[in-house]
Amino acid sequence: MRVTLVRGPTPEGKTWTQSYDLLDLTGASVSNVLQYISRHIDGGVAYYLSCRRGLCAACVVRLEGRNEKACVVLAYDGIVIEPTQERLMIKDSVVHLGMPRESEYDTFGAAFRVGAGPGDD
Amino acid sequence: MTGEIDVLIVGSGAAGMLAAVVAAEAGQKTVLLSKGQVARSGATATITGDCSVDGRTCVELLGLKADRNDSPEDFFEDTVVGGKFLNDQRLVEDMIAQVGPLVKRMRDAGMRTGDPIRSPGHRTPRGVWISGMELMQALRKLMIKLDIKVREEFFVTDLLLNDGVVAGVAGIDQRTGEIVGLQAKSVVLATGGGMMIYPVQTAPEELTGDGHSMALRAGAELIDMEMVQFLPCTLMNPAIWRGIQFPWVMGPQSGIRAWLLNRFGERFMARWDPVNMEFATRDIISIACMKEIVEGRGGPQGGVFISWAHLPPDIIDFAATWYFRTHLKGNWIWEGFDFAELVDSIKKGRAIEVIPASHFFMGGVAIDRQCASRVPGLFACGEIAGGLHGANRLSGNASSQILVQGYGAGAAAAAYAAKNRHRDIPRAAWQCAREDLEAPLRRDSGVFPHEIKDELQRLANVKVGMLRSGESLEEAFAGVQKLRRESLPRLYCRSRERLYNKEWADAVECRSLLDTLEATTLSALRRQESRGAHYREDFPKQSNAEAPWNGIITLLGEKMIHARRATDTHRMAPPRDPAPAVKPA
Ligand SMILES: Cc1cc2nc3c(=O)[nH]c(=O)nc-3n(C[C@H](O)[C@H](O)[C@H](O)COP(=O)(O)OP(=O)(O)OC[C@H]3O[C@@H](n4cnc5c(N)ncnc54)[C@H](O)[C@@H]3O)c2cc1C
Numbered sequence: 001m002r003v004t005l006v007r008g009p010t011p012e013g014k015t016w017t018q019s020y021d022l023l024d025l026t027g028a029s030v031s032n033v034l035q036y037i038s039r040h041i042d043g044g045v046a047y048y049l050s051c052r053r054g055l056c057a058a059c060v061v062r063l064e065g066r067n068e069k070a071c072v073v074l075a076y077d078g079i080v081i082e083p084t085q086e087r088l089m090i091k092d093s094v095v096h097l098g099m100p101r102e103s104e105y106d107t108f109g110a111a112f113r114v115g116a117g118p119g120d121d
Numbered sequence: 122m123t124g125e126i127d128v129l130i131v132g133s134g135a136a137g138m139l140a141a142v143v144a145a146e147a148g149q150k151t152v153l154l155s156k157g158q159v160a161r162s163g164a165t166a167t168i169t170g171d172c173s174v175d176g177r178t179c180v181e182l183l184g185l186k187a188d189r190n191d192s193p194e195d196f197f198e199d200t201v202v203g204g205k206f207l208n209d210q211r212l213v214e215d216m217i218a219q220v221g222p223l224v225k226r227m228r229d230a231g232m233r234t235g236d237p238i239r240s241p242g243h244r245t246p247r248g249v250w251i252s253g254m255e256l257m258q259a260l261r262k263l264m265i266k267l268d269i270k271v272r273e274e275f276f277v278t279d280l281l282l283n284d285g286v287v288a289g290v291a292g293i294d295q296r297t298g299e300i301v302g303l304q305a306k307s308v309v310l311a312t313g314g315g316m317m318i319y320p321v322q323t324a325p326e327e328l329t330g331d332g333h334s335m336a337l338r339a340g341a342e343l344i345d346m347e348m349v350q351f352l353p354c355t356l357m358n359p360a361i362w363r364g365i366q367f368p369w370v371m372g373p374q375s376g377i378r379a380w381l382l383n384r385f386g387e388r389f390m391a392r393w394d395p396v397n398m399e400f401a402t403r404d405i406i407s408i409a410c411m412k413e414i415v416e417g418r419g420g421p422q423g424g425v426f427i428s429w430a431h432l433p434p435d436i437i438d439f440a441a442t443w444y445f446r447t448h449l450k451g452n453w454i455w456e457g458f459d460f461a462e463l464v465d466s467i468k469k470g471r472a473i474e475v476i477p478a479s480h481f482f483m484g485g486v487a488i489d490r491q492c493a494s495r496v497p498g499l500f501a502c503g504e505i506a507g508g509l510h511g512a513n514r515l516s517g518n519a520s521s522q523i524l525v526q527g528y529g530a531g532a533a534a535a536a537y538a539a540k541n542r543h544r545d546i547p548r549a550a551w552q553c554a555r556e557d558l559e560a561p562l563r564r565d566s567g568v569f570p571h572e573i574k575d576e577l578q579r580l581a582n583v584k585v586g587m588l589r590s591g592e593s594l595e596e597a598f599a600g601v602q603k604l605r606r607e608s609l610p611r612l613y614c615r616s617r618e619r620l621y622n623k624e625w626a627d628a629v630e631c632r633s634l635l636d637t638l639e640a641t642t643l644s645a646l647r648r649q650e651s652r653g654a655h656y657r658e659d660f661p662k663q664s665n666a667e668a669p670w671n672g673i674i675t676l677l678g679e680k681m682i683h684a685r686r687a688t689d690t691h692r693m694a695p696p697r698d699p700a701p702a703v704k705p706a
């Protein structure tokens with residue numbers, strides 16, 4: 001089974017595609033496949049998964065131009081998995097959902113922080 | 122907003138969200154952190170079911186159709202009998218007394234309610250129909266109105282203490298990839314259960330026992346950890362359906378007479394409960410199914426069969442119009458799945474292979490009536506809090522719990538914050554937490570997180586699952602120690618990128634899962650009897666020779682310690698075996 005992910009963003013805000021050839025994963029959901037890739041092949045692949053039953057709607061991805069809950073759609077050969085909105089992209093298919101931006105607590109003032117760069121304090 | 126936090130809430134199921142609302146209403150600066158997304162994570166999202174309220178309150182306060190003769194006293198009795206007398210009766214009293222007004226309040230905030238259904242263990246209809254997603258939508262609106270700030274996809278990993286008192290938390294802000302420490306006057310844990318220690322779960326993915334692990338490491342007590350509830354009949358294949366309880370709902374849950382069969386076509390429930398058969402309680406059915414499976418009488422995929430073949434297909438079709446009316450969308454679309462084909466094959470007489478899945482943790486952080494743990498400044502509410510349900514939870518009582526305790530913990534944490542000042546986070550505590558978190562990113566080789574997860578889930582399933590014995594538990598305990606000694610220190614991630622690194626989160630979850638499994642194993646080992654959800658093959662009977670006690674787990678240095686504590690039974694006395702007759706000399 002060939003699975004293609006639209007990945008990103010790069011520091012310049014660009015996306016790229018990456019394909020994976022998987023052995024038999026018939027009966028697996030799109031979420032099962034993303035989790036499999038992240039755990040067994042490419043640890044850098046991000047995905048969101050919670051209820052696994054189509055209720056929380058937080059696992060949404062874009063498939064063939066439509067927004068779908070990844071946990072309730074069967075994966076198939078040749079599937080291309082994209083983020084729902086590149087504008088809201090955090091990483092790979094994970095996009096900024098949930099509470100509005102105004103509700104965000106800014107950890108900049110936090111007591112302690114270790115930055116995204118290696119080892120800085 | 123940045124800056125000072127009075128009350129920090131960890132977890133955004135309904136319990137955490139309600140605690141946040143209440144703390145903010147009390148005037149405390151409240152921030153909520155969640156590993157998932159607010160109103161879209163936790164087991165709360167999966168409730169399309171019941172919230173228990175006594176019949177009289179249903180009629181008089183909520184205006185619902187119910188049994189006016191039902192009373193809080195009867196509700197109390199059913200809950201304690203169902204919990205096999207291990208419930209903390211003070212917590213039960215509070216839940217029953219307070220749930221009605223809170224359901225009303227949530228309804229005023231936008232959650233719909235339906236007339237109560239009667240669920241097993243309740244003598245009359247008390248299960249007010251609610252949707253967890255609707256409940257959280259209502260709470261989300263209140264949070265926005267109160268301008269409560271949140272950090273989503275923030276994985277809290279450690280409670281930071283100053284001289285044994287809560288000073289703040291540390292965790293991974295997955296959306297930025299940073300490790301962050303936050304100071305707060307009080308912390309409310311609302312992280313839900315630890316169902317992911319088992320390989321098949323009805324519960325959501327993020328419930329990995331993080332709260333159990335961090336509370337234990339902070340000095341809190343865990344109570345009743347041996348008590349895990351399984352839901353008997355969930356789908357096994359295809360993978361997309363694993364852990365989905367559609368067959369259970371199509372059978373015992375709705376009252377439809379489906380049969381459970383082993384490979385010989387025997388209705389094996391006859392050996393366990395010949396009167397109720399497939400309508401026995403969940404714990405007994407789960408144990409019975411597992412026994413067939415481990416003794417080699419299961420099906421080709423490793424489950425048991427459930428069959429409707431003895432029923433005319435018309436009965437199945439009819440069910441779609443009555444029971445499933447509120448649950449089905451269109452033609453057999455249930456939750457997110459289209460089961461039309463599966464139902465077709467059921468009507469043609471084919472059986473389905475099913476397996477029990479981990480569903481709920483009765484055990485958790487020990488709390489008092491104010492939801493306070495024994496660590497000053499640390500509160501717990503919802504499924505992470507133990508003691509309320511005893512050895513078995515009745516249907517609908519978890520929804521009541523999250524409302525009552527979410528409210529209680531929010532109020533208590535706010536009162537605590539109002540009286541106390543911030544405490545410094547000791548540099549050493551922060552460094553230590555941070556180094557532990559970073560370790561898997563620093564190694565160049567070792568053990569992958571999924572390898573540890575797979576092995577511990579296997580151990581949990583076969584040795585600490587529905588069937589337990591002294592021997593299996595000793596083996597599990599040794600297995601956990603081995604993983605701790607040999608694998609945990611070698612955990613490593615292929616990707617060192619910090620931004621939203623799922624493999625890194627998996628690695629950190631390994632510690633939570635191991636702590637949770639060890640506490641469950643140790644508690645199960647020490648309870649040498651069978652009671653409720655805890656079934657020991659070497660001690661198959663409940664022992665009423667002594668007064669009921671709860672198992673308490675604490676951490677002493679690196680070691681988990683088990684102790685017994687007498688259960689609060691101030692209101693309803695447990696059954697006692699007659700004192701053994703003294704043999705004449
Ligand atoms: C399929 C299913 C159906 C159910 N149906 C019913 C029912 O009909 N009636 C009933 O009474 N009960 C039911 N239950 C039980 C009930 O849903 C739960 O007990 C209840 O929702 C728990 O709520 P909570 O707020 O305590 O935790 P949860 O809703 O589980 O929320 C936990 C929250 O904590 C967050 N979290 C976890 N770890 C961390 C961390 N390390 N850092 C930050 N955040 C973290 C999660 O992201 C989540 O937001 C059901 C359970 C399941 C699985």
Ligand code: FES
Pocket residue numbers: 048049050051052053054055056057058059060069070071072
């Ligand atoms: S994970 Fe909840 S809808 Fe897919």
